[in-house]
Amino acid sequence: xxxxxxxxxxxxxxxxxxxxxxxxxxxxxxxxxxxxxxxxxxxxxxxxxxxxxxxxxxxxxxxxxxxxxxxxxxxxxxxxxxxxxxxxxxxxxxxxxxxxxxxxxxxxxxxxxxxxxxxxxxxxxxxxxxxxxxxxxxxxxxxxxxxxxxxxxxxxxxxxxxxxxxxxxxxxxxxxxxxxxxxxxxxxxxxxxxxxxxxxxxxxxxxxxxxxxxxxxxxxxxxxxxxxxxxxxxxxxxxxxxxxxxxxxxxxxxxxxxxxxxxxxxxxxxxxx
Amino acid sequence: xxxxxxxxxxxxxxxxxxxxxxxxxxxxxxxxxxxxxxxxxxxxxxxxxxxxxxxxxxxxxxxxxxxxxxxxxxxxxxxxxxxxxxxxxxxxxxxxxxxxxxxxxxxxxxxxxxxxxxxxxxxxxxxxxxxxxxxxxxxxxxxxxxxxxxxxxxxxxxxxxxxxxxxxxxxxxxxxxxxxxxxxxxxxxxxxxxxxxxxxxxxxxxxxxxxxxxxxxxxxxxxxxxxxxxxxxxxxxxxxxxxxxxxxxxxxxxxxxxxxxxxxxxxxxxxxxxxxxxxxxxxxxxxxxxxxxxxxxxxxxxxxxxxxxxxxxxxxxxxxxxxxxxxxxxxxxxxxxxxxxxxxxxxxxxxxxxxxxxxxxxxxxxxxxxxxxxxxxxxxxxxxxxxxxxxxxxxxxxxxxxxxxxxxxxxxxxxxxxxxxxxxxxxxxxxxxxxxxxxxxxxxxxxxxxxxxxxxxxxxxxxxxxxxxxxxxxxxxxxxxxxxxxxxxxxxxxxxxxxxxxxxxxxxxxxxxxxxxxxxxxxxxxxxxxxxxxxxxxxxxxxxxxxxxxxxxxxxxxxxxxxxxxxxxxxxxxxxxxxxxxxxxxxxxxxxxxxxxxxxxxxxxxxxxxxxxxxxxxxxxxxxxxxxxxxxxxxxxxxxxxxxxxxxxxxxxxxx
Numbered sequence: 001x002x003x004x005x006x007x008x009x010x011x012x013x014x015x016x017x018x019x020x021x022x023x024x025x026x027x028x029x030x031x032x033x034x035x036x037x038x039x040x041x042x043x044x045x046x047x048x049x050x051x052x053x054x055x056x057x058x059x060x061x062x063x064x065x066x067x068x069x070x071x072x073x074x075x076x077x078x079x080x081x082x083x084x085x086x087x088x089x090x091x092x093x094x095x096x097x098x099x100x101x102x103x104x105x106x107x108x109x110x111x112x113x114x115x116x117x118x119x120x121x122x123x124x125x126x127x128x129x130x131x132x133x134x135x136x137x138x139x140x141x142x143x144x145x146x147x148x149x150x151x152x153x154x155x156x157x158x159x160x161x162x163x164x165x166x167x168x169x170x171x172x173x174x175x176x177x178x179x180x181x182x183x184x185x186x187x188x189x190x191x192x193x194x195x196x197x198x199x200x201x202x203x204x205x206x207x208x209x210x211x212x213x214x215x216x217x218x219x220x221x222x223x224x225x226x227x228x229x230x231x232x233x234x235x236x237x238x239x240x241x242x243x244x245x246x247x248x249x250x251x252x253x254x255x256x257x258x259x260x261x262x263x264x265x266x267x268x269x270x271x272x273x
Numbered sequence: 274x275x276x277x278x279x280x281x282x283x284x285x286x287x288x289x290x291x292x293x294x295x296x297x298x299x300x301x302x303x304x305x306x307x308x309x310x311x312x313x314x315x316x317x318x319x320x321x322x323x324x325x326x327x328x329x330x331x332x333x334x335x336x337x338x339x340x341x342x343x344x345x346x347x348x349x350x351x352x353x354x355x356x357x358x359x360x361x362x363x364x365x366x367x368x369x370x371x372x373x374x375x376x377x378x379x380x381x382x383x384x385x386x387x388x389x390x391x392x393x394x395x396x397x398x399x400x401x402x403x404x405x406x407x408x409x410x411x412x413x414x415x416x417x418x419x420x421x422x423x424x425x426x427x428x429x430x431x432x433x434x435x436x437x438x439x440x441x442x443x444x445x446x447x448x449x450x451x452x453x454x455x456x457x458x459x460x461x462x463x464x465x466x467x468x469x470x471x472x473x474x475x476x477x478x479x480x481x482x483x484x485x486x487x488x489x490x491x492x493x494x495x496x497x498x499x500x501x502x503x504x505x506x507x508x509x510x511x512x513x514x515x516x517x518x519x520x521x522x523x524x525x526x527x528x529x530x531x532x533x534x535x536x537x538x539x540x541x542x543x544x545x546x547x548x549x550x551x552x553x554x555x556x557x558x559x560x561x562x563x564x565x566x567x568x569x570x571x572x573x574x575x576x577x578x579x580x581x582x583x584x585x586x587x588x589x590x591x592x593x594x595x596x597x598x599x600x601x602x603x604x605x606x607x608x609x610x611x612x613x614x615x616x617x618x619x620x621x622x623x624x625x626x627x628x629x630x631x632x633x634x635x636x637x638x639x640x641x642x643x644x645x646x647x648x649x650x651x652x653x654x655x656x657x658x659x660x661x662x663x664x665x666x667x668x669x670x671x672x673x674x675x676x677x678x679x680x681x682x683x684x685x686x687x688x689x690x691x692x693x694x695x696x697x698x699x700x701x702x703x704x705x706x707x708x709x710x711x712x713x714x715x716x717x718x719x720x721x722x723x724x725x726x727x728x729x730x731x732x733x734x735x736x737x738x739x740x741x742x743x744x745x746x747x748x749x750x751x752x753x754x755x756x757x758x759x760x761x762x763x764x765x766x767x768x769x770x771x772x773x774x775x776x777x778x779x780x781x782x783x784x785x786x787x788x789x790x791x792x793x794x795x796x797x798x799x800x801x802x803x804x805x806x807x808x809x810x811x812x813x814x815x816x817x818x819x820x821x822x823x824x825x826x827x828x829x830x831x832x833x834x835x836x837x838x839x840x841x842x843x844x845x846x847x848x849x850x851x852x853x854x855x856x857x858x859x860x861x862x863x864x865x866x867x868x869x870x871x872x873x874x875x876x877x878x879x880x881x882x883x884x885x886x887x888x889x890x891x892x893x894x895x896x897x898x899x900x901x902x903x904x905x906x907x908x909x910x911x912x913x914x915x916x917x918x919x920x921x922x923x924x925x926x927x928x929x
Contacts, residue, residue: 015424114310151309156420161538163310214421 329440346393592649756843
């Protein structure tokens with residue numbers, strides 16, 4: 001089904017996937033003597049849901065941090081829209097259209113859901129400090145516009161009822177949803193989700209899966225996610241990268257990866273000689 | 274029955290009323306809906322335009338006069354307008370319960386033979402798609418909220434907005450025919466078909482004519498002096514006759530504004546923001562609001578709690594009298610006014626009931642204590658008694674004649690009579706035309722003279738002329754000793770306690786009564802949190818010894834109060850248990866309007882009832898449950914069966 005030379009492919013459920021949005025070329029990342037990622041290459045295509053899976057310590061989060069520009073690999077290069085990406089500050093990456101959520105929720109606990117979501121629009125605010133303080137002219141226009149965007153996302157993720165609730169008072173599952181809302185309101189081209197289902201019960205997982213699919217469907221957002229729950233990954237994603245001990249051991253559609261002997265060994269363990 | 278012949282030139286249909294409103298109240302709000310955090314409104318003129326576009330859109334799909342068009346979704350202005358648009362094309366709207374599962378939906382859609390379904394969102398579209406192959410007559414599905422539906426096959430699926438646009442473009446082609454069809458609507462034409470939730474058997478399609486709806490709306494609006502300045506909050510199921518009368522019938526008759534909440538979860542916030550002047554809620558809503566207030570007061574500081582209790586004691590003493598305009602001493606009036614400033618006013622505001630001029634509760638008997646609580650705050654809460662077959666109104670309470678134990682005097686134009694068995698019969702302009710495709714049931718419910726059996730037992734109080742309902746006629750029974758058994762009377766007493774959500778009492782033909790109790794998770798979980806009681810699930814919490822003891826104390830108190838009533842003292846509860854699951858409409862234990870289905874519960878939990886009567890202390894049971902998506906599962910639980918303290922008739926001494 002996959003043809004890497006072509007300009008995209010059609011998924012099993014009939015969605016059209018576009019060209020390469022982001023490409024990792026021979027990435028190696030070291031922390032001192034520890035090699036976290038060893039010579040990994042893969043790409044993320046426009047409009048697809050791409051998963052990165054692997055056992056604990058495989059280097060998944062490091063990989064995500066490379067994509068988000070938080071870590072700079074010692075070797076290899078990251079291409080965004082076909083152009084090599086120089087080392088950047090995270091906010092510069094955000095301006096490029098990459099947004100993310102975190103494994104262990106990073107929201108502002110004392111602020112309301114709405115305010116938290118609005119922070120996702122910060123990179124799009126250009127009014128000066130004075131104008132913002134007086135809430136006059138451009139600042140007012142910008143905020144109104146951003147509020148509309150925020151409200152649409154709030155509506156989309158069905159969190160209207162907690163709009164004014166301080167985030168610290170929310171249960172875990174809802175916090176995750178608020179974090180997704182904050183990432184989404186930045187209107188990213190590429191959305192990075194770091195274990196979006198971690199610590200959730202079955203119902204919350206189902207809800208979250210639904211939202212991820214809807215986001216992809218409704219806004220055409222490209223999504224790269226890390227996930228532990230194999231069932232979820234296989235159901236959600238179009239293509240899966242499997243990592244183990246910092247190396248790539250599999251790459252392809254879920255069914256193909258599931259049948260890959262290296263992957264099975266990595267997950268179930270194998271007798272080493 | 275002279276009143277139901279329309280005067281010449283009168284509006285004889287809802288679309289005709291819309292045309293009138295669009296000129297008379299052109300710039301007044303007809304609908305408001307909170308979307309994206311802001312209240313959006315439609316004026317009557319805009320509503321008329323949208324209805325026309327929808328009507329024309331339906332014409333382009335080939336809707337014919339007399340067709341049934343189903344509507345399923347939560348309360349939204351566009352769906353209300355769809356109902357009127359359907360009527361304007363000469364078709365008959367059939368609103369359905371939006372929480373019905375696919376199976377229930379299949380039955381009614383097949384029964385009414387709907388050619389079109391207007392669905393609120395993806396969830397409803399999916400449900401219809403699931404049963405599509407069983408519905409040969411269904412042609413097209415129209416949806417309102419496009420979310421998640423973009424990639425669906427649009428062969429027989431249309432977005433309402435697209436349809437309206439197509440309709441607008443086809444004005445020249447279909448306009449004259451639409452006008453002709455709207456003009457042809459008269460009192461004898463069908464206005465709507467509503468399916469009764471049915472405490473027994475399959476739902477029945479109640480056909481109501483324009484005469485039924487318009488005459489009833491006119492009479493009831495005049496009864497309470499409603500005018501175009503009222504605000505109502507439309508949050509009850511659109512398939513329910515009450516919502517149809519309030520949000521369509523009375524709204525179009527008087528031209529008032531219907532407000533739709535943002536979502537089911539934001540209902541309370543939206544209620545507070547809108548502050549309706551005319552408010553309707555089933556007892557359950559009032560109960561849960563009161564429970565929430567009580568929980569929050571328990572968490573308040575002692576000083577605040579003391580003030581609250583003092584204020585409420587005073588309110589109970591003089592509040593209802595002040596509301597009814599009875600003489601109250603000046604000192605009491607002053608105190609009431611002061612407390613109003615400090616406590617009642619802010620409390621009413623929190624509840625969203627500050628502006629309520631007329632409030633109604635119906636559907637089930639309301640606990641007197643709950644009823645009095647709201648009345649004592651100065652909220653003009655009244656009771657009415659009605660049913661789908663009567664276009665709601667049978668009896669209602671006039672201002673200043675409000676009591677918790679009656680349901681009021683016959684509504685204007687309604688005649689009442691009590692049958693030999695004690696069953697209540699009525700005849701009115703609102704009396705339904707027929708049950709659709711069910712002549713047999715029609716004949717057994719409505720006699721040739723137009724009298725309809727309500728299925729409720731009651732009597733008309735001498736002197737006041739108020740109707741009092743005892744219970745469902747078929748539920749009122751005799752105990753083995755011959756004493757009167759009225760389960761609902763006992764259940765309502767139990768349900769007043771914030772900890773108790775639902776109760777089911779058994780005892781017909783037995784020596785004594787036993788009860789099932791459902792705890793109210795909001796209240797009990799709050800208690801558990803404050804007392805450091807750990808629990809893993811609803812089931813575990815329900816069987817916690819402390820919870821059982823608390824419920825036992827409530828049961829004992831109820832027994833004590835029942836013992837004072839000579840006639841009903843036999844209904845004291847001897848043994849009870851706390852159920853391991855909440856009674857649920859998805860499992861068939863409640864109707865969609867959340868009334869207890871006694872027979873089904875009796876069958877389903879037969880082992881538990883047997884246990885209660887044979888003296889067992891513990892029972893392990895397995896219960897089938899249905900999840901929201903229709904899948905089935907089973908839960909196992911071990912329940913503790915408890916003895917209750919009972920009291921001798923008339924006495925106050927405890928006796929085991």
